[in-house]
Amino acid sequence: MTLKLESERARVTINKFGAELSSFILKETGVEYIWQADSAFWGRHAPVLFPLVGRLKDNTYSYQDKTYSMGQHGFARDMLFDVIEQTNNSAILELKSNQETLKNYPFEFRLLIGYKLEETTLTISYDVSTLSDEMYFSIGGHPAFNIPLIEGTEMSDYYLHFAPLKSRIKIPLKGAYINNACKTLAQTNTSIQLKHSLFKEDAQILETKGRNTFSILSDKHPHGVMLSYEDFPFVGFWSPNTVEAPFVCIEPWCGIADDVSSNGKIEEKIGINKLTKGDHFNKSYTIRIQ
Template sequence: MNTTISNSTLSASIKHSGAELFSLKDNQNKEYIWEGNPDFWGKHSPILFPIVGTLKNNKYTISGTEYELPRHGFARDMEFELINKTDNSAVFSLKSDLETLKKYPFEFELQLIYTLEESSLNIEYKVINKADGKMPFSIGAHPAIALPEIFEDYAFEFEKEETLKYYLLENDLISNKTKVLETNDNLMPLTYKLFENDALIFKTLKSKSLTILENSKPYIKVDFEDFPSLGLWTKEQAPFICIEPWLGYSDTDENSGDLFEKEGILVLDENQTFDSKFTITIL
């Protein structure tokens, strides 16, 4: 099933499977979200929960008991329930069940809240701890922005001047190797060569927004004030770019395996709710 919301400027369509945004169009019917061609990558904008990235050996422990989780967790592959809808907003809910408890021994509710405001789509994540005791988790976004022109016609404009140090992945884990991206007036031209070693992982950034320029003109802006980390990713010759605000990231080789000790993990107290939001604006 799918749900569509709209206002006078935009329309957004969301699959109930994974509560995944798969279309964002303006009132001229121009599409801004990647179509999901499986020849390149068969998703559009998956939710990453209860982990972001990859665990060492795809395993972790809680109180000495070992569990397995696939890369980016399980929420993106589960059916969400639509619990509220207006013309311009929709709220989706995923609750823990017997199957999730086998992989992740915590009772929770995860809500995704989509709201259109003028030329922006707000995507809010709400994590509710319904477990007895503290709950460790990570959460992140993975929207793929469609790039209809030649890839090299695009560039990133970072909000602030900064040293763009990113961490290299090795076997899907974060290594100790880093590189620094050179920018000119906060601009970073896009080339496929940037992504020849997979995603660019920024653990911290001063910038809290990133604008895609198309032939030097503003195209799309992503604001991620609530997210300290960011991933950037595409595949060779693919006509999209993923701008991924994260709270958490992959393990390192030195990780102990205890989820509570994982670098970048969040810990939510019993009966507490965690909120975060990012925004995609059509320019």
Template sequence: MTTTLKNSNLTAEIKHFGAELSSLKNNKNKEYIWEGNPDFWGKHSPILFPIVGTLKNNSYQYNSIEYNLSRHGFARDMEFELIDKKENSAIFSIQSSEETLKVYPFAFELQLIYTLDENSLHIEYKVINKGASQMPFSIGAHPAFALPGNFENYSMAFEKEEPLEYYLLENDLISNKTKKLAVQNNQIPLTYQLFENDALIFKTLESNSLTILENENPILKVNFKDFPSLGIWTKVNAPFLCIEPWFGYSDTPKNSENLFEKEGIQILNGKQTFHSEFTIEIF
């Protein structure tokens, strides 16, 4: 099933499976979300929960028990319930179940709230710890933006001038190797060579937003002020770019496998609620 949201400027479609944004069009019918062609990558904008990235050995320890959890967690592969719907907004929810407890032994509810406002789509996350004890988790976004035509006609611009140092992945884990993005006239030209070693991982940033430009004209901006970390990714020769605000990222090779000690992990006290939001703004 799919839910459609509309205002005078934008139309958004969200699949109930994964509560995944699958389309965002302006009132001239221009599509901004990647179509999900499986020849390149068969998703549009999956939700990453309760981990972001990959665990060392795809496992972790909790109360001396080993649990296995696959890359990016399970929320993206679950059917969400639509619990509220208005013309320009919708709330989707999943809750812990017998199946989730086998791989993640915590009682939770995850809500996704989509709201259209003028030329923007706001995407909110609510993580509710329904248990009495602390709950470790990560959460992140993975929207893929369609970039038709010549990939090298596009560039990206961070909000602030800063040292754009990113970490390299090795075997899906965060290595201690870093590189810096080369900036030209406050922009980073897009080339597939940038992504030959997979995603660019920024553990911290001063910037709160990132703009995609086509032939130096801005086409959209992702505002992520709530989020400390960011991933940027595409597949070589694929006509899309993912801009991924995160709380957390893949393990490092030295990770202890104790989820509470994982770099970037969030710890939510019993009966408490975590809230964050990012926004896609269309020009």
């Protein structure tokens, strides 16, 4: 059920169920960077969000005058992927539409999730294509990183660093949905100390453009994690607000939850992506550990 990738300096484990990254270890120290899915806090590691990111109003949407149901973050994270390519340091996993997915997602799709490990950098890639005349979807990552990384430290010993250091637009949540009309300017032109109270109102969501790198670092030791991408329109930062969990997620998204004013039409959903037959959607992001 799992795949192992290895470089000279790191080891990665991927679960075929959900094509989920479940371990990323630096060999010379044995430090594990990925949250180990303790269900007392959150029972996942780094789920793939597809064909939705976030939650739909009333868990429903409409397409061509028909109404469909779908839960938060879609169904890919709860499905078994096929391995179509694998080497010592890379793998490609595949999920295709079937009779079950078509019941509540009326689009034929092929989703490829790629992993490539080079030294201490893991590249995660998405390739989406369709056989339908048109297809609407969102996709994104949800990797959770252990905080603290080193025994004897705590969350307040770590900080979130933004590159480039500049202000970004923050999109607030109202319950499970975004409130796009109340966007503000986030002070991401400086690093932010990590603390559980940052997530008291759930995820912190930013609009992003161009090249971005978000790092979890500490002045008490040299270990950290850097997540980088090009042209993902949103990023979320999350840790549970009901319990003080020892992890923080950095989530690159091509898509977002419904707005409080959403009309439910998937064609008009904020952040939705559209493909037509023969087109491909390609995005990737990297995780580097130190």
